[in-house]
Amino acid sequence: xxxxxxxxxxxxxxxxxxxxxxxxxxxxxxxxxxxxxxxxxxxxxxxxxxxxxxxxxxxxxxxxxxxxxxxxxxxxxxxxxxxxxxxxxxxxxxxxxxxxxxxxxxxxxxxxxxxxxxxxxxxxxxxxxxxxxxxxxxxxxxxxxxxxxxxxxxxxxxxxxxxxxxxxxxxxxxxxxxxxxxxxxxxxxxxxxxxxxxxxxxxxxxxxxxxxxxxxxxxxxxxxxxxxxxxxxxxxxxxxxxxxxxxxxxxxxxxxxxxxxxxxxxxxxxxxxxxxxxxxxxxxxxxxxxxxxxxxxxxxxxxxxxxxxxxxxxxxxxxxxxxxxxxxxxxxxxxxxxxxxxxxxxxxxxxxxxxxxxxxxxxxxxxxxxxxxxxxxxxxxxxxxxxxxxxxxxxxxxxxxxxxxxxxxxxxxxxxxxxxxxxxxxxxxxxxxxxxxxxxxxxxxxxxxxxxxxxxxxxxxxxxxxxxxxxxxxxxxxxxxxxxxxxxxxxxxxxxxxxxxxxxx
Numbered sequence: 001x002x003x004x005x006x007x008x009x010x011x012x013x014x015x016x017x018x019x020x021x022x023x024x025x026x027x028x029x030x031x032x033x034x035x036x037x038x039x040x041x042x043x044x045x046x047x048x049x050x051x052x053x054x055x056x057x058x059x060x061x062x063x064x065x066x067x068x069x070x071x072x073x074x075x076x077x078x079x080x081x082x083x084x085x086x087x088x089x090x091x092x093x094x095x096x097x098x099x100x101x102x103x104x105x106x107x108x109x110x111x112x113x114x115x116x117x118x119x120x121x122x123x124x125x126x127x128x129x130x131x132x133x134x135x136x137x138x139x140x141x142x143x144x145x146x147x148x149x150x151x152x153x154x155x156x157x158x159x160x161x162x163x164x165x166x167x168x169x170x171x172x173x174x175x176x177x178x179x180x181x182x183x184x185x186x187x188x189x190x191x192x193x194x195x196x197x198x199x200x201x202x203x204x205x206x207x208x209x210x211x212x213x214x215x216x217x218x219x220x221x222x223x224x225x226x227x228x229x230x231x232x233x234x235x236x237x238x239x240x241x242x243x244x245x246x247x248x249x250x251x252x253x254x255x256x257x258x259x260x261x262x263x264x265x266x267x268x269x270x271x272x273x274x275x276x277x278x279x280x281x282x283x284x285x286x287x288x289x290x291x292x293x294x295x296x297x298x299x300x301x302x303x304x305x306x307x308x309x310x311x312x313x314x315x316x317x318x319x320x321x322x323x324x325x326x327x328x329x330x331x332x333x334x335x336x337x338x339x340x341x342x343x344x345x346x347x348x349x350x351x352x353x354x355x356x357x358x359x360x361x362x363x364x365x366x367x368x369x370x371x372x373x374x375x376x377x378x379x380x381x382x383x384x385x386x387x388x389x390x391x392x393x394x395x396x397x398x399x400x401x402x403x404x405x406x407x408x409x410x411x412x413x414x415x416x417x418x419x420x421x422x423x424x425x426x427x428x429x430x431x432x433x434x435x436x437x438x439x440x441x442x443x444x445x446x447x448x449x450x451x452x453x454x455x456x457x458x459x460x461x462x463x464x465x466x467x468x469x470x471x472x473x474x475x476x477x478x479x480x481x482x483x484x485x486x487x488x489x490x491x492x493x494x495x496x497x498x499x500x501x502x503x504x505x
Contacts, residue, residue, distance in 0.1 A: 004366040007033050010214035011182075012189065012204060012227055014039035016166055017336025017353040018220035019173035024063055024357050025218075026180035035181065038204060038212060040188040050276045050283045051080060051263045051347040052161040054099050055439070059354045063361075064176065068144075072500035074172050076279040077164035079142050079261050079492065081133035083346070087267040088452050090400050095126075095451030096262065097346075098133030100159035102443045103478040104152070109460055112446050115475055116430045116459040124475060127450050131443070132158065132482050137262040141489035144499075154485045161347065163263060163276045163283075185212060192231045200331045200369075201227060215367055216331055218360075219338040228324055228334040235325035236340075242393045242416060243321035244409065245271045245343050249298045250285040250315050254308035261492040263347065268301060269293065270406040272345065275307065279502045282307060286314075287343055292406040319343070323385045328374040333360055340385060345395055348388050351439070356381065380437075387438045390419040391445070398423070398452035423454060430456035 009029075011022045014037060022037045029035070060066040071077065082098035103111025111130065118124035128134040132154040136142065142160075149156035178184065187206035195202050203213040204227075219227040228234045240246060255277065264275040271288030286302040293301075299314040323340025327333065334340075336353040359380060363373045397415050401407035415423075418435070422445065425431050432445050463471070490498075 004368060005032065006215045006365065006367055008213065008215045009033055009035045009218065010204065010212055010216075011035065011037040011218040011220055013037075013220035013222060013336075013338070014170060014174070014184075015220065015222070015336070016170050016173065016350055017338075018218070019170050019177055020064075020354060021218045021220060021335050021357050022182045023173050023177035023180060024361065026177055026182050027064060028361055031181060034183070035177075036183045036185055036212060036214075037177070038185045038187060038189060038206070041186065042188060050166050050278070051163050051274070051344070053347055053351050053439075054159045054161050055351050056161055056354065059358065063354075063358060066176070069500040071172065072162065072164070072496070073502050075162075075164035075168040076281075076502045077162050077500070078259060078277055078279060078496065080161040080163050080263060080347075081137040081142065081158075081261045083263045083265055084137065085265050085267075085395070085448075085451060087401075088272075088395060088399060090453070091267075091403065093451070093453075095447065096128060096134040096137050097444060097447045097451065098128075098131045098137060099161065100131065100133050100157070100443065101154075102127065102446060103130040103475075103482075106466075106474060107462070109462055110442055110446075111478065113430055113460045113463055114466065114471055116456060117463050117471065118475055120456075120459065123472070125479070127447065130475075130478050130482060131447075132485055133160070134447070135482055136486045136489055137260070139486060140258045140260055140492050141486055142261040142492040142495050143489045144495075154482060155488070160261075163278060165278055165280075185210075189226060192227060194231070198330070199232070201231065216333070216365070219332050219334045220336050222337045223319060223341065225324065225334060225338045227332045228327070228329060228338055232329045232332060234327075234329045234334070236320070237322045237325055238320055239322040239342065239389055240320060241414070242389060243342055244289045244291075244396060244406070244413070245287045246319060246321065247290050247295065247298070248285050248287045248317045248319075248344070249295070249302050250283070250317065251302060251306070251313065252281045252283055252311045253306045254311060255280070255282055256308035259493045259496065265345065266305075267401075267407070269404045270298070273302065273305060274344065279496065281311060285344070287345070289406055290318075292404070292409075321389075323382070326374075326378050327356065327381045328360075328377045331369055333377070335360075339381070342385070342389055342392055345392050346388070346440075348392075348439075352385070352388070355384065355439075383436065384439060386416075386418075387435060387440070390416050390422070391440045391448070393419055394423070394445075394448055395452065398449065398454050400453060423449070427454060427456055429458040429460055431460065 145158045146155040191205035193203040270293035276283040327339040396410040
C-alpha cells in the first residue's frame with residue numbers, strides 16, 4: 001500500500017499563531033514529517049494578544065504538554081478569572097463577565113432561573129454574587145482548582161485564562177517547537193509558486209532565491225493572508241456593520257496598583273479601553289471606530305487614562321472585522337489573523353487560532369486532500385466565528401447610552417438575526433439555548449445580557465413548582481457557599497509569588 005501521508009509542512013509566519021501551529025504539528029506528527037517555519041525579523045508580529053479565555057489552559061496542557069507554572073513565569077503572566085466591564089450599559093455601570101458557572105443547577109433548570117424569580121420580586125442581590133469568579137476577581141483573590149476539594153465545591157473546578165506578554169509567549173513556543181524538531185527559516189517571501197493543473201501551492205520563494213517546497217502550508221502571515229488571500233483569493237466577509245471598531249492604539253505602562261486577576265475594560269467615547277496587568281508591566285489599548293475619532297485623539301485619550309507611566313509611544317493597528325470565506329483552500333489552512341479577526345473585546349483571537357489548530361489535527365489530510373475535510377473545516381470555522389461575532393456585537397448593541405455618536409450608533413444599529421432571536425427569548429423569561437458547539441456558553445450570555453440591562457420580564461414556569469421557602473433557602477445557600485470559598489482563596493499576588501513568579505520582574 002502506498003504511503004500517502006503528508007511529510008513536508010511549511011508554516012508561513014511566526015508569532016503566537018505560527019509557533020503554536022508548528023509546535024502542535026511537531027508534537028503529533030513526530031519525526032515522520034518535516035516541519036519548517038518561515039518568518040522575517042523585518043516584518044515582526046502584531047502581538048496584541050495578552051489576554052485569553054480558559055480554552056488556552058486545556059490546549060497548553062493537553063495538546064502541547066506545557067507545564068502551567070513554567071509557562072506563566074516565562075511569559076511574565078498572571079491569571080484571569082474574567083473581564084470587568086465598566087460604563088457599557090450606562091455610564092457608572094460595572095459588572096464582571098466571569099468564567100465558569102453561575103450557582104448550581106437544580107433539576108432541569110440552570111441556577112439563574114431560580115434567582116430570577118426572587119430578583120424580579122426585589123428579594124435577591126445581583127447575579128454576580130452567585131459565581132466564584134465574579135466575587136473573587138474584584139477582591140483580587142485567586143487559586144487554581146483544589147484537588148482536595150469535595151465534589152461539587154466551587155473550588156474543585158475553577159475556570160480561568162491567562163494574561164501574558166505575547167512576544168514572550170511566541171518566544172516560549174518557538175523554543176518548544178524547535179526542541180520538537182521544527183526548523184526555523186529566516187527570510188522574506190517574495191513569490192508563491194502554484195501547480196498549473198489545480199492551483200495548489202508548490203513552494204514559497206524567499207528574497208535571495210531560496211525555494212521552500214511543501215505539501216501542506218499553514219498561513220500565519222497575519223492580516224495580509226499572504227497565501228490564503230493574496231494568492232488563493234479565498235475572499236473576506238466584512239462584519240464592520242455589526243462590529244463598529246476598526247482600529248486600536250496600544251501601549252504598555254509601568255505597573256500600578258494591585259495585581260488584578262481580571263482584565264478591565266472601560267467604554268470610551270468612540271470605543272473601549274483595555275487594561276491587562278502582567279508581572280512586569282501593564283498592557284493597555286484603546287479599540288475604536290475611525291469614523292468617530294481620529295488616531296491622534298485616540299492616542300491622547302489612551303495616554304491620559306493610564307494607571308502608570310507610559311513605556312513608549314502608542315502604536316496604531318488597523319483591521320477590518322470579519323473572517324475569510326474559506327480558511328482551508330486547496331492545500332493552505334489559515335490560522336490566526338490570516339483567517340480573520342473580529343476585535344479583542346472578549347480575548348478570542350488566540351482562542352480562534354488554537355481552536356483552528358485543534359480542528360486541523362482532527363481533520364488532518366493525506367496528500368489526496370479529500371475535499372470533504374476542507375468543507376467540514378470551513379463549515380465548523382464559519383459557525384464558530386459567527387457565534388463569536390454575535391456575542392461581541394451584543395456588548396455594543398445592549399446599551400442605553402446615547403451620549404456620543406458612537407454609542408448612539410451602536411444602540412440603534414441592526415444586528416444579526418441569530419443575536420436578535422437570542423435577546424428576544426431571554427427578554428421574555430430568561431431562557432437561553434446554546435447553539436451547537438458555540439464557544440460562549442449560558443453563563444457568559446446570561447452575565448453579559450444582565451450586566452448590560454437586558455432584564456427578563458418573567459422566568460421559567462417550572463420555578464413556581466419549588467416552594468417559596470425552599471427557593472429562598474436554596475439561593476441563599478449558594479450565596480453563602482461562594483462567599484466562604486472566596487474567603488479561603490489567597491491573594492492573586494501571593495499565589496503567583498508562591499507558584500509561578502517570573503525570575504526577572
